[in-house]
Amino acid sequence: MPSKTLDGIPLDWVRAFEAAGRLGSFTAAARETRLTQAAISQRIANLEGRLGARLFVRGARGVTLTVEAEAWLPHASEALTLLHQSAQDIFSSRTQQLTICASATMTRGWLMPRLPRLEGRARLHLSFVTLMIEAEQAPDRGNVVVRYGVGDWPDLRAARLFAEELAPVAAPHILTGDWTALPRIAVTGPRAGWSDWDGTTATQLRTDSMGAALAAAEAGAGVVLGSLPLCRDALDAGRLARTDARSLTPSSSYWLTARAQDVSQRRWDALIAAFCER
Incomplete structure (x- = not known):
């Protein structure tokens, strides 16, 4: 391809191609860009002429991207997105x-x-x-x-917001003996739990969020395998205390x-x- 193939090319031609390629339809591209289907078709034809290559295969059931156009589409989408966002960042005075x-x-x-x-x-x-x-x-x-x-x-x-680390925590005033005898609080969801800690599956209290589980632990309801990053303030303030020096570091x-x-x-x-x- 000649080095100056894209010099002076109207941005509207690229926008028409990107919309039609992403949406898979000249009609859908016309709706998105608020142009007529004929205008979309003409701009794509102009772009094909400038590039010296077909971008779409026209058929009775619609259009499909050529192999070369399919390879170019993500680059065109990324470039248009970057232009739009950088203009907003630099020139827009609106929040x-x-x-x-x-x-x-x-x-x-x-x-x-x-x-x-x-x-x-x-x-x-x-x-x-x-x-x-x-x-x-x-x-x-x-x-x-x-x-x-x-x-x-x-x-x-x-x-990633933080590296997850889980460890048993409880209110200090209930840590008067063997912490493993305390009621266990579990959190429903995809995170690691007591079974990953010591194989235990029996729990006395279950919540659907880490926040609720930590609140229950602060209230003295038992011990929870808590997210240390999320309960750092409670640990520093003495509202919670770790019961074990070990911790779990899941990949999630x-x-x-x-x-x-x-x-x-x-x-x-x-x-x-x-x-x-x-």
């Missing part, structure tokens, strides 16, 4: 609305205490939404979603996740600097 969807435990115990770190880093108007079910079942509820796992979600940016933890097109790189970096422990 960007950004929603963070997380469990009540994560919002209260981790995100809110670190919120002041965001001041001056990015023009953001934040909205926090409490996640009531597993994040995998609600991928579209916010621009940024806090998920629990190993960080391998396809097509999502992911930044909590992650900030977002689609690249939802959050610009500059604002994503600001969120990482504010909320992620290095």
